[in-house]
Amino acid sequence: MKVYIVSFFIVNFAFRNEFNFGYIICQNIKPTMKKAILSILCVISATMAMAQANPKSGYVITNSGDTIRGIIDLRTNERLSTQCEFWANGEKEGKTYKPGDIEGFKFDNNGKYFVSRRLNVTGEPELYFAEYMVQGKMNLYCVVYSQNEYFFFEREDGEMAQFTNKTMSYTSASEAFAKHDIIKQEKKEQYGNLKLLLQKSMKAVIDMDDENLNRKKLINVVRDYHNDVCTDGSKCMVYEYNDKTDKVPIHFKAFVGYAYYSTDQAENQYQLKTNYTTSACEFGIGIDIDLKRVAKNFYAEVGLTLTPTYKSSQEFFDGYNKTHTIEPTFKRSSFALSAGVVKGFGNGKIHPLVRGGIFLLSQSGDIEYNGRYGYKYDNESVSSSRYGIYLGAGVQMPIGIYNLRLHADLNQTTGSEFGQTKWGLTAEFIL
Numbered sequence: 001m002k003v004y005i006v007s008f009f010i011v012n013f014a015f016r017n018e019f020n021f022g023y024i025i026c027q028n029i030k031p032t033m034k035k036a037i038l039s040i041l042c043v044i045s046a047t048m049a050m051a052q053a054n055p056k057s058g059y060v061i062t063n064s065g066d067t068i069r070g071i072i073d074l075r076t077n078e079r080l081s082t083q084c085e086f087w088a089n090g091e092k093e094g095k096t097y098k099p100g101d102i103e104g105f106k107f108d109n110n111g112k113y114f115v116s117r118r119l120n121v122t123g124e125p126e127l128y129f130a131e132y133m134v135q136g137k138m139n140l141y142c143v144v145y146s147q148n149e150y151f152f153f154e155r156e157d158g159e160m161a162q163f164t165n166k167t168m169s170y171t172s173a174s175e176a177f178a179k180h181d182i183i184k185q186e187k188k189e190q191y192g193n194l195k196l197l198l199q200k201s202m203k204a205v206i207d208m209d210d211e212n213l214n215r216k217k218l219i220n221v222v223r224d225y226h227n228d229v230c231t232d233g234s235k236c237m238v239y240e241y242n243d244k245t246d247k248v249p250i251h252f253k254a255f256v257g258y259a260y261y262s263t264d265q266a267e268n269q270y271q272l273k274t275n276y277t278t279s280a281c282e283f284g285i286g287i288d289i290d291l292k293r294v295a296k297n298f299y300a301e302v303g304l305t306l307t308p309t310y311k312s313s314q315e316f317f318d319g320y321n322k323t324h325t326i327e328p329t330f331k332r333s334s335f336a337l338s339a340g341v342v343k344g345f346g347n348g349k350i351h352p353l354v355r356g357g358i359f360l361l362s363q364s365g366d367i368e369y370n371g372r373y374g375y376k377y378d379n380e381s382v383s384s385s386r387y388g389i390y391l392g393a394g395v396q397m398p399i400g401i402y403n404l405r406l407h408a409d410l411n412q413t414t415g416s417e418f419g420q421t422k423w424g425l426t427a428e429f430i431l
Helices: 002-026 031-050 173-196 202-207 215-229
Strands: 056-062 067-073 084-088 095-097 105-106 113-120 127-136 138-145 148-155 160-166 250-265 274-290 299-312 325-344 351-371 377-399 404-412 420-430
Touching: 056 084, 105 127, 113 138, 113 148, 127 215, 138 215, 148 173, 148 215, 160 173, 202 215, 250 299, 274 420, 299 351, 325 377, 351 404, 377 420
Parallel strands: none
Antiparallel strands: 056 067, 056 105, 067 084, 084 095, 105 113, 113 127, 127 138, 138 148, 148 160, 250 274, 250 420, 274 299, 299 325, 325 351, 351 377, 377 404, 404 420
16 A cells, blocks of 8 residues: 555656646756756656547447447546547557547446536536446546546435545645535535435445545445445446556666776866766666556656766866876765656557656765875775666567566766766666
8 A cells, every 4th residue: 555655756756847847947958958858858748648548348329328449548537537438340540539529428337327417526516527427326537637536426316516636736835725525525515415415324324434535445435325225226337347447567687787987177266177987887666557548558667776986086286286196086875765757659569668767866975085106195985875867778679478678878967067977888677
């Protein structure tokens, strides 16, 4: 459960904040890097708009009651609430249906079922493809709007009540407290209305006392109500038994690489900026968050990279005493925490990919100053933290039930006069 909470936070942060954070970082990077970033974003956007992201077999139900079998693109619940992308069997061209164009659509293998319903989500009744979760003496529907889940309970006599699971987003502590109070008051009213609607089933009313009601628990509430009030022997139909459909797949990975570093740095106020170069092996672990319901072969990734102790040195004249040379030698190690996205292309087993994101780099170690004829000037500890962006390209291929990803990357720190550039080759083993 903790993994899914973390993954939700990462994905939510990425989609809500990547452009704002990216804008801040882009103010401090070279024009060539800006062009590369824009090019990659354009390519990813174009492929996401054109291709089937997550095709699944199913059928649509026309307004006259006929069914047409074919392929439906299983996207996010929010997108499915407003459109259905459908390819009829034997047809190359697909169609995009809006709520009201068809009666509904359903995925095979006891999959999700959506129907056109006019519901009040934003303050005014509008047509949505509402996910039909439970059918019985009490029906349960769900519409996702602005990342919030709106559940609608409909009793067989037509009476309806609403329950909302809202995501919290805020920019200050005061705003957080204000929103929390509003949501708390709203939920209190909704709990009261729902308990009134469910009053014929004491078990269902007791189930509603849970303060952390999710999709699965709400389904159980409606099922308990049906079992208590049903007298004609009819069954309560739950259209999606497998609650894993809405969970984001998480893949763990380990990786190893080799990188070339170029670092600009000055050791004191008298010295000019000096370039240090070196190369080293690096190791790491991370997770891939499969966003196939957003786009095909699309992942969010988080990684932690360790570069063990490595050395780099450079000889130059002392800026204060022009007659002496100094050769500082860095002995340092580094940790990097990165977060970004990966987009693959094509349908083959081996397919190309591009990747990009942001990272926070932390370095620590020692500097040993050596003068001419082996004279040692000084020895001191140093540490620094920098942030930056990374861009890369490579290929991915299957190895049994796992995947191997090979890529070349450019990492560039930003926001500092003395930056670091890293070119690297990496192999990832994805579980």
